[in-house]
Structures are given as C-alpha cells and as structure tokens.
Amino acid sequence: EMQVLESGGDLVQPGGSLRLSCAASGFTFNSHTMCWVRQAPGKGLEWVSSISGSDETTYYADSVRGRFTISRDNSKNTLYLQMDGLRAEDTAIYYCAREATYQLLSATFYYFDSWGQGTLVTVSS
Amino acid sequence: DIQLTQSPASLSASVGDRVTITCRASQTINAYLNWYQQKPGKAPKLLIYAGSSLQRGVPFRFSGSISGTECTLTISSLQPEDFAVYFCQQCHTTPWTFGQGTKVEI
Numbered sequence: 001e002m003q004v005l006e007s008g009g010d011l012v013q014p015g016g017s018l019r020l021s022c023a024a025s026g027f028t029f030n031s032h033t034m035c036w037v038r039q040a041p042g043k044g045l046e047w048v049s050s051i052s053g054s055d056e057t058t059y060y061a062d063s064v065r066g067r068f069t070i071s072r073d074n075s076k077n078t079l080y081l082q083m084d085g086l087r088a089e090d091t092a093i094y095y096c097a098r099e100a101t102y103q104l105l106s107a108t109f110y111y112f113d114s115w116g117q118g119t120l121v122t123v124s125s
Numbered sequence: 126d127i128q129l130t131q132s133p134a135s136l137s138a139s140v141g142d143r144v145t146i147t148c149r150a151s152q153t154i155n156a157y158l159n160w161y162q163q164k165p166g167k168a169p170k171l172l173i174y175a176g177s178s179l180q181r182g183v184p185f186r187f188s189g190s191i192s193g194t195e196c197t198l199t200i201s202s203l204q205p206e207d208f209a210v211y212f213c214q215q216c217h218t219t220p221w222t223f224g225q226g227t228k229v230e231i
Contacts, residue, residue, distance in 0.1 A: 045161075045169065045212055045223040061220050095168055102175050109175040110216040111159040115168035 002026035002114045004079075004096045009119030016086050020119060022079040022096030027114075029053070030074040033099040035112065036081050038092035038121075046092075049081065050099065064090075086123045093118040127151050127215050131224035138229060144200040146227045148213035151194075157217035158196045160189055163226075164209045172211075173198065203229070 008020040022034070036048040049070040050059045058070050069082040079096055097112040128151040138144050148158065156176030161169040171180045173189035176196065186201040200207055208231060213224040 044225045045214070047221040047223070059219060100174075102178065104175065107156075109157060110221070111171060111174040111214075112161075112169070113171050113174075113180065115170070117168055 002098065004098060004114055004116040006094065006096045006116040006119040009094065009121045011122045011124065012086055013125050014087060014123055016123070017082070017084045018086065018121060020081040020083070020094055020096075020121070022081075022116060024077045024079065024096075024098070027098070029072075029077040033110075034072060034079045035097045035099050036070065036079075037095045037097055037112065037115075038090075039095070039118075040089075040092045043092075048094070051079070083121070086121075088123050091121060091123045093120050126220055127154065127218055127222055129213055129215055129222055129224040131211075131213060131227045133227060134225070135228040135230065137231065138203050139231065140203055140205055142203045144203050144207075144229060146198045146211055146213075146229075148196045148198070148224050149194055150196070150215060150217075152217075153194055154196075154215050154217035156191050157215055158189070158191065159214045159216060160187075160198045161212045161214065162207075162209045163212065169212060200229075 004024045006022045030053045032053045035050040051070045067085040071080045095118045096116040098114040100113040102109040130149045132147050160173040163169045176191040177189045188199050190197045210226045210228045212226050
C-alpha cells in the first residue's frame with residue numbers, strides 16, 4: 001500500500017527557517033513527481049511546489065518562489081521542503097502528495113492520488 | 126492563473142438526497158479537473174480525476190461531468206460518511222489551482 005508521511009512541522013518565528021520531510025513507501029518513488037500542498041487554518045488548498053521524479057525539475061507557486069526549496073533523495077525515498085524567510089501567511093498544514101498521471105490518446109491528466117496526514121507549520125512571534 | 130469558483134459554498138442535505146456541486150473555471154479546461162473529499166482533521170482524498178474517471182475504491186454513487194467551463198460532482202444518494210468538504214482542482218495549466226471548497230452538511 002502506498003503511503004507518504006510528513007514530519008518537521010513546528011512553531012517558528014517570522015524570518016526563520018524550517019525543513020519538512022516526507023517519507024514515501026509502497027511505490028516506486030523515483031518514477032513519480034512529488035508535491036507539497038498547504039492549507040491555512042480553516043481555508044482551502046494551495047499547491048506550493050513540485051519536483052519531477054526523473055530529472056528533478058522543480059516548480060514553485062509565486063507565493064513561495066525564492067524562499068522555499070523542494071528537493072528529493074531517491075535513495076531514501078524522501079521528499080523535502082526547505083522553507084526560509086518564513087512569514088505569518090505561511091502558517092498552514094503542509095501535505096506531501098504523490099502526483100499521478102493518466103494518459104488518454106494525446107492528453108495527459110495529472111492528479112494527487114496519495115496524501116500524507118500533514119504537518120503543521122506555525123509562523124508567529 | 127486559472128481561477129476555480131465552486132458553488133454552493135455550503136449546502137444542507139439529508140441521507141439519500143442527490144447532491145450536485147459545481148466548479149466553474151475562468152477559462153476552458155476541458156476534462157482537466159479533479160475532485161477531492163476532505164473530512165475534518167484528515168487529508169484530502171481523491172474521488173474523481175480527468176473530469177469523470179472514478180478513483181479505485183471510491184463508491185459508484187460519486188460521478189463527475191464536464192460541460193464547457195463548468196464541471197459537476199454528483200453524489201447520487203448521500204450517505205452519512207459523505208458529509209465533508211469537497212474541492213475541485215484543475216490540471217490544465219500550472220500552477221495547479223483549487224476551488225474554495227463546498228461544505229456538505231446535515
């Protein structure tokens with residue numbers, strides 16, 4: 001059974017740093033793009049960042065570009081999110097998710113088919 | 126970025142009711158639309174991908190459809206375990222974006 005498990009969430013002061021980890025199991029980790037999605041308290045979902053499995057190409061939301069760095073260690077089946085310059089508006093539950101693809105003729109569809117339980121990041125003085 | 130607007134924001138329903146949630150995109154996204162269910166304190170769970178494909182293990186009472194820029198999630202007969210928040214998400218153009226959610230309550 002595929003599973004992802006986040007860790008590393010904590011209370012941090014504005015301007016501080018934090019590194020989240022996501023341990024994956026039950027699937028071929030290096031074959032999948034992995035993502036971080038966050039949810040502020042009582043709010044909706046926001047895609048944060050993705051990293052491809054093969055060439056490790058990275059993608060970021062405008063709200064975090066230049067402050068957050070996504071990376072992965074395929075030998076450890078682990079995904080990371082280094083968060084620097086944290087702001088109050090970064091307070092959220094951060095979910096690790098596997099991105100799956102579905103091919104139909106010439107179209108490729110993407111979706112998040114496996115999510116972790118989330119880890120809470122609180123940015124406050 | 127593609128904006129997704131869900132309606133209604135919340136609805137009250139009873140067990141056995143047919144429930145329909147709509148997600149309207151700011152531009153044509155064809156079938157590049159997914160639906161998730163989230164229960165309190167839990168991670169989102171994939172229900173529907175590619176507009177109308179049912180994720181493995183999801184009950185057949187859930188279905189999705191697409192018409193132009195409007196996408197619909199239908200629960201044919203609401204069950205007690207279906208009371209939750211439902212989100213749509215587009216995978217047509219990065220950045221992937223989500224609707225604001227629809228809360229289904231008693």
